[in-house]
Structure formats: structure tokens, C-alpha cells
Amino acid sequence: MMNNRQLADTFTLIANLLEIKGEIIYKTLAYRKASESLLGLGREASEFWKDGKLEEIPGVGKAIAEKIEELLSTNKLEFLEKLTKEVPAELAGWLQVPGLGPKKIALIWKTLNITSLSELETAAKNGQLRDLPGMGAKSETAILDGLASLARRSGRIPLGQAYPLAQEIVATLKGVKGVTTAEPAGSLRRMRSTVGDLDILVAAKDSSAVMDAFVNLKGVSRVLGRGETKASIEFSDGVRAQLWVHPPERFGTALQYATGSKDHNVKLRQIALDKGLSLSEHALTKVKGGGEILCATEEKVYETLGVQWVPPELREDRGEVEAAKANKLPKLIQVKDIKSNLHMHSTFSDGALSILDMANAAIKRGLKTIVFTDHSVGLGVANGLSMERHKEQAAEIKKVQKQVGDKILILHGTEVEIKADGSLDYPDVFLASLDLVVASLHSSLRQPREKITERLLKVVKNPHVDIIGHPTGRELMPEREGADLDMEVILQAAAESGVAVEINAHPSRLDLDDPFARRARELGVLISINTDAHSEGDYDMLHYGVAIARRAWLEPKHVINTWTQKKLLDWLKKRG
Numbered sequence: 121m122m123n124n125r126q127l128a129d130t131f132t133l134i135a136n137l138l139e140i141k142g143e144i145i146y147k148t149l150a151y152r153k154a155s156e157s158l159l160g161l162g163r164e165a166s167e168f169w170k171d172g173k174l175e176e177i178p179g180v181g182k183a184i185a186e187k188i189e190e191l192l193s194t195n196k197l198e199f200l201e202k203l204t205k206e207v208p209a210e211l212a213g214w215l216q217v218p219g220l221g222p223k224k225i226a227l228i229w230k231t232l233n234i235t236s237l238s239e240l241e242t243a244a245k246n247g248q249l250r251d252l253p254g255m256g257a258k259s260e261t262a263i264l265d266g267l268a269s270l271a272r273r274s275g276r277i278p279l280g281q282a283y284p285l286a287q288e289i290v291a292t293l294k295g296v297k298g299v300t301t302a303e304p305a306g307s308l309r310r311m312r313s314t315v316g317d318l319d320i321l322v323a324a325k326d327s328s329a330v331m332d333a334f335v336n337l338k339g340v341s342r343v344l345g346r347g348e349t350k351a352s353i354e355f356s357d358g359v360r361a362q363l364w365v366h367p368p369e370r371f372g373t374a375l376q377y378a379t380g381s382k383d384h385n386v387k388l389r390q391i392a393l394d395k396g397l398s399l400s401e402h403a404l405t406k407v408k409g410g411g412e413i414l415c416a417t418e419e420k421v422y423e424t425l426g427v428q429w430v431p432p433e434l435r436e437d438r439g440e441v442e443a444a445k446a447n448k449l450p451k452l453i454q455v456k457d458i459k460s461n462l463h464m465h466s467t468f469s470d471g472a473l474s475i476l477d478m479a480n481a482a483i484k485r486g487l488k489t490i491v492f493t494d495h496s497v498g499l500g501v502a503n504g505l506s507m508e509r510h511k512e513q514a515a516e517i518k519k520v521q522k523q524v525g526d527k528i529l530i531l532h533g534t535e536v537e538i539k540a541d542g543s544l545d546y547p548d549v550f551l552a553s554l555d556l557v558v559a560s561l562h563s564s565l566r567q568p569r570e571k572i573t574e575r576l577l578k579v580v581k582n583p584h585v586d587i588i589g590h591p592t593g594r595e596l597m598p599e600r601e602g603a604d605l606d607m608e609v610i611l612q613a614a615a616e617s618g619v620a621v622e623i624n625a626h627p628s629r630l631d632l633d634d635p636f637a638r639r640a641r642e643l644g645v646l647i648s649i650n651t652d653a654h655s656e657g658d659y660d661m662l663h664y665g666v667a668i669a670r671r672a673w674l675e676p677k678h679v680i681n682t683w684t685q686k687k688l689l690d691w692l693k694k695r696g
């Protein structure tokens with residue numbers, strides 16, 4: 121049965137093909153909205169379908185619901201099959217070429233009768249595109265450039281790559297004379313686990329100096345465009361960044377607009393209209409009689425509209441606008457609420473530092489409790505520990521605990537391997553002797569859905585397991601798709617057994633991602649945010665995990681790492 125990702129891809133494909141076919145944008149919006157909604161749902165659409173409640177999915181009306189039902193029950197969609205007879209599905213891939221829109225695609229395809237990207241490249245190289253109506257040598261070169269740039273980048277950029285780059289850009293631009301402030305915007309400011317191009321906003325009276333600094337940033341390979349107040353660049357690794365310069369007194373509306381999401385902003389503009397105001401990136405304008413209200417800060421935008429300021433991580437139109445109106449936004453978790461790190465490694469397995477060095481680094485960062493969860497024997501590549509070597513580790517921890525005194529509590533745990541059959545790498549009696557057990561999937565991730573769900577389910581129900589580490593096993597850097605788990609079944613079982621599920625904060629994982637984490641919160645599942653630190657620097661990745669938690673609407677009370685030492689120890693004792 122199709123999962124949400126596959127359903128979403130299908131609807132995006134439909135929207136793209138309809139655009140190439142020449143349908144008006146309005147007709148494609150419903151498909152795009154449904155696709156976004158499915159990706160953010162956190163529960164499988166098939167669950168809704170079983171309950172006859174498909175139309176309760178946000179953005180899913182009757183027509184889309186019928187299509188989901190057809191896809192779920194037959195794995196096919198007649199509508200799409202007919203559509204691809206008119207517009208070859210391959211053409212949808214052309215939309216990823218920067219500078220190539222649906223109209224040009226239709227023109228090239230119909231005139232030259234080509235459908236693949238390689239045919240497109242050959243046609244451009246042979247000079248076949250320049251003579252088409254409305255094109256020219258310039259657009260032909262632009263398409264070749266676009267194809268080259270597409271080859272360099274692979275879709276969305278992992279947050280862990282985009283965030284540090286954006287921070288560097290912002291720091292540089294803040295140092296330019298005349299710049300009052302600079303901020304990243306877009307999906308990056310909302311801290312999605314993967315982002316599109318980087319959007320940077322600057323407040324400055326005069327734009328030329330900051331434009332110069334932007335196009336001359338380190339690592340820039342091409343300047344794609346430069347105007348009065350907007351510039352666009354590409355870095356040598358294919359990542360693109362846009363800069364907008366706004367007058368300081370209008371920075372608030374500009375930042376609000378550029379942060380998105382589109383759907384959040386649609387709702388906000390409606391609230392403005394209800395108050396007789398029109399909200400744009402430049403100002404709030406009185407609909408009757410004109411007259412602008414300028415907002416230098418984003419806070420003023422929300423305040424003027426009479427709603428709570430919404431943290432960027434929540435701006436996805438998942439109920440936050442309604443909550444802000446009712447003054448009921450959650451008090452989101454922050455990095456400073458985290459008191460413990462319950463999943464980390466030392467040189468006993470594949471970590472870079474000794475127990476003492478990791479403990480000192482944790483003390484420096486104000487942590488009160490850490491748990492060494494080195495890999496188990498089955499993960500040979502990571503130098504997994506035999507039960508014999510655990511004795512050595514226990515002795516070492518005892519020794520270091522004496523050295524550091526009461527500055528931090530050091531516990532002895534394991535990250536135990538979940539084997540292909542769902543059994544664990546150590547016997548239960550041994551697991552019971554450890555302070556804390558993280559159980560994780562690292563291998564045989566491609567098992568069929570039923571099998572791998574059953575495999576993890578066994579572990580969720582094992583009372584000796586305290587935390588399910590990086591539950592889906594997905595990776596972002598380099599990219600690896602997670603296991604095809606039935607997360608609804610897993611999370612419901614976790615709610616029942618009381619095991620915690622992890623938001624692995626390391627930017628190469630960010631697993632669970634926010635849709636599932638939010639569903640976990642709804643079901644009352646305990647969440648644990650851990651850095652999975654293998655080095656000192658990894659501790660500082662915590663904010664990524666906290667950002668995902670915030671996107672999932674989590675408050676301190678939902679996360680076991682905010683607990684006091686006593687509460688944590690009591691919980692561990694009870695779990696056995």
C-alpha cells in the first residue's frame with residue numbers, strides 16, 4: 121500500500137504535468153497543497169482511509185480523497201494514466217532545471233518532440249532552441265547553465281549544511297557599514313530538516329555596499345542576478361542564496377513575508393483584511409483611504425494584527441494561526457531546558473574521545489547527566505562492545521565519576537543493535553544490569569514494511585529498552601531513506617509501553633522528523649532529544665534537535681531530557 125511520501129509524489133507529479141499541459145495555476149494548487157499536507161501529516165493516510173476519514177486530512181477535499189482512495193486500493197490512478205498519455209511524465213523532471221518554466225517546456229517538447237533531459241541538453245548544444253518562438257541564444261545558454269547547475273545539486277539542502285552557511289553569510293553582512301540587521305528567512309528560518317535555496321534579508325538604508333559584500337562572499341561561483349535591492353548567487357557546491365535589502369523601518373513586514381510558509385501567510389493576510397488592513401512585504405496598508413503602518417520588527421506585525429507572535433518553527437499552517445489568535449500557542453522547548461544527554465559514544469566503541477574528555481565537555485555545556493551508550497558487539501564496524509568489555513567500561517566510568525565529583529552524573533548504558541529478526545544483541549538479564557538502554561536500527565533497513573514494523577514492535581514492547589534511537593534510520597548527509605515503518609503502529613505501541621522515542625539531534629539524522637514527533641506528542645509518547653555525540657563538537661548540534669521538537673509543538677514537559685536527575689533515575693528504575 122502506498123505511503124504518504126509516495127502519495128505526495130504522485131500529487132506533485134500531477135500538478136507539474138498539469139502546468140506543462142497549460143492548465144491555470146489555480147487548478148494545480150489543490151494537488152500541491154495535498155502533497156505538502158501528506159508530508160507533514162505524521163500519520164499514514166491509509167489509517168484515515170480505513171476509518172473513512174480521508175477528508176479530515178487538511179487540504180484534502182472530496183476530489184483528492186477519491187484519488188487517494190483509488191491509489192491506496194489499486195496502486196494506480198486512472199486520472200494520472202490519462203494525463204501521462206497527453207503529457208509524458210518525464211517532462212516533469214524538466215521543471216527542476218533553473219530558468220525553465222512550464223510554457224517553455226511545452227514549447228520545446230511539442231516542437232522538437234523530445235522528452236528526456238539528455239535530449240534537451242543535446243538540442244541546446246546543437247543550437248536547436250534559439251530559433252524557437254520567444255527564445256534566443258541567451259535563453260539557450262541559460263538552459264545549458266541550468267542543466268549544469270542541476271547536475272551539481274541534488275534537490276533540497278540538508279539543514280545541517282544550510283544553517284552554518286547562512287550564519288556565516290549573516291555574520292559577514294552584519295559587519296557591512298550601514299547594515300542594521302541581517303536574518304535568514306524562508307524554510308531555513310523555520311528550521312525544516314531540509315531547505316530550498318537560502319533566503320537572506322538585510323535591513324539597510326543604502327543597498328550597494330551590502331550587495332557588493334554578498335556577491336563577493338567566499339565560495340561564490342556565479343552571480344545569477346543583481347538588481348537594486350535583490351541579488352542571487354550560486355556557490356561552487358550548487359547551493360544558491362538570495363539577498364533582499366529592505367529599509368530598516370520596513371524590515372518587520374519583509375521578514376514576516378519572506379519567512380513563510382505560504383499557507384501561514386495566507387491566513388495572516390486574511391486576519392489583516394478582517395481588520396481592514398492589507399499585509400504585504402512592504403507594510404500594512406489601510407484598505408480604506410490608504411495610509412501605511414510601518415513595522416520595523418516582526419513582533420510589531422503580529423501585535424498590530426492582534427495575535428501572538430508565532431515562533432518561525434510553527435509557521436506551517438498546522439493550527440498555529442488559530443492558536444495565536446486564541447492566545448494559546450505552546451510554550452516551546454528551548455535548548456536551555458535540556459539537562460541530560462542520554463545517547464552518546466566514547467572511544468570504547470566509535471567515539472573520538474575518552475569517557476573523561478566527553479564528561480568534561482558535557483560539564484562545560486552545563487549538562488547534569490550523561491549516559492554512555494556505546495555500540496553493542498553486533499555492530500562490528502563501530503567496534504561494538506562485548507559483555508566482557510562492558511566490565512572495563514563500568515570500571516572506567518566509576519573512576520571518572522570520582523574524578524569529576526558531583527559536577528555531573530555519569531551513567532552506563534548501551535546502544536544495542538536490533539538484529540534483523542527483531543532480537544537484541546544482548547540477553548535481557550544483561551540489559552537489566554545497565555543504567556539505560558537505547559535500541560537502534562542500523563542494518564537490514566530495506567526489509568518490507570510489515571517485517572520491519574514487526575521487528576521494531578518487539579523492541580518497543582521490551583521493558584528493558586528505555587529509548588528507541590533514531591527510529592526510522594533515515595540519513596540526510598549523505599542521503600539514505602529511512603525504513604518503511606508503519607509509524608502509527610510503532611507510536612501507539614510506544615504510548616502503551618512507555619518507551620521513549622528519540623529525536624536524534626545530529627543534523628545528519630534529525631530522526632524522528634517533526635511530523636512523526638508531533639504525532640508522538642498527540643499520542644502521549646515520551647520524547648528524548650539526544651545528540652548521539654561521537655565528539656565534543658557534536659554536543660553543539662543539540663539546537664537542531666530542539667528545533668525539530670519545536671516544529672513538532674513540543675514543550676519541556678514532553679521531553680525526558682528536561683527532567684531532574686531524580687525524576688530521570690526514578691523512571692529508569694521503574695523501567696527495569
Ligand SMILES: [Zn+2]
Pocket residue numbers: 535560562589590
Ligand atoms: Zn545509532
Ligand SMILES: [Zn+2]
Pocket residue numbers: 463464465535652
Ligand atoms: Zn549512537
